[in-house]
Amino acid sequence: MASIDDCNIIELTKIGSDRGSLTYTESEISTPFDIKRVYYTYDIPTAAERGGHAHKAQHELVIAASGSFEVIIDDGKNKKTVFLNNPQKGLHIVPGIWRELKSFSTASVVLVMASDVFIDSDYIKNYKEFVHD
Template identity: 85%
Template structure:
């Protein structure tokens, strides 16, 4: 059974200089899964809520590429809120965890690295079905 305790912050490799910082990850070295899809959301209204689903098989690594927001994790028994505001630190969300994103700052950008391509069949979109599974 999936547990919110298995969702961890992962710090990306970082190279800094007087020209700025570069954060990076590589599937075989610092990411706990092979990356098959990368997407981002932006122009998010501050009062919006995103997510509202769980995945059956897919892993995700979620970053605040810009700005900040909260991720509410739920395993059906416990809930935990994680605040993301550092583009060098991502939240690894394992399969079987319900997630909701909220409390977006102005100009937030949510960057997600996923372990699979988009498959609608991998989504659990009904919370009642999620907790009764």
Template identity: 55%
Template sequence: MKKNTVYDCVILSLNKVQNRAGNITIVEGRENVPFDVKRIYYLYDIPGGEDRGGHAHKALHQLVIAASGSFDVLLNDGMNKKVVTLNRPDYGLYIVPGIWRELMEFSSGAICLVLASEVYDEEDYIREYELFKSYKFQ
């Protein structure tokens, strides 16, 4: 198994069509997203000062988008950390499996849109950081 690092997590530019009546961004699995999208969810009404995430996935790929507002994503592979600020709805952060992630510093009214490669599976989650480190360095 490849040991993914924070450097495998990249910003993807999404197709943006501009119009005087407003913009539209098109997201298509296997076209501008490197996986088939099997689940979509979004986080909103996050109180100021609250963090989300705080877990890793064993197999799940995700594309995280700031559909509105802004927030930071802390990525951690057990050795390296990287903070990515998301603040444009036509850019998404591709997060590979085996990366601990925390979402924080949400602006007022922020909406975090997440496209996932699999349906929800609790067995895929690693929710304790010490277990994550054991998993990464076994």
């Protein structure tokens, strides 16, 4: 059974210069899983809530590429709120953890790197089902 303590912040490599900054991650080196899919959400209304699901097998690295937001992680017994506002830091969410994203700042961009392609059957979308599994 996964625990919120299994989720952690990963500090990504940052290369800075007078021309700006570059941050990167590499599969199974700085990211603890093989990256198979990358997606991002944007134009998110400030009061919107995203997520509201768990994955059975998929790992995700969630990054505030721009702006800020809160990620509430929940293992069915314990909850924790993680504030993301730095594109150099990502939250590694392990399988079996419910997640909700909210409190978006203006122009937030949520960047997600996932360990697998989209597989609908990997999602648990009902919280009552999640708690009883």
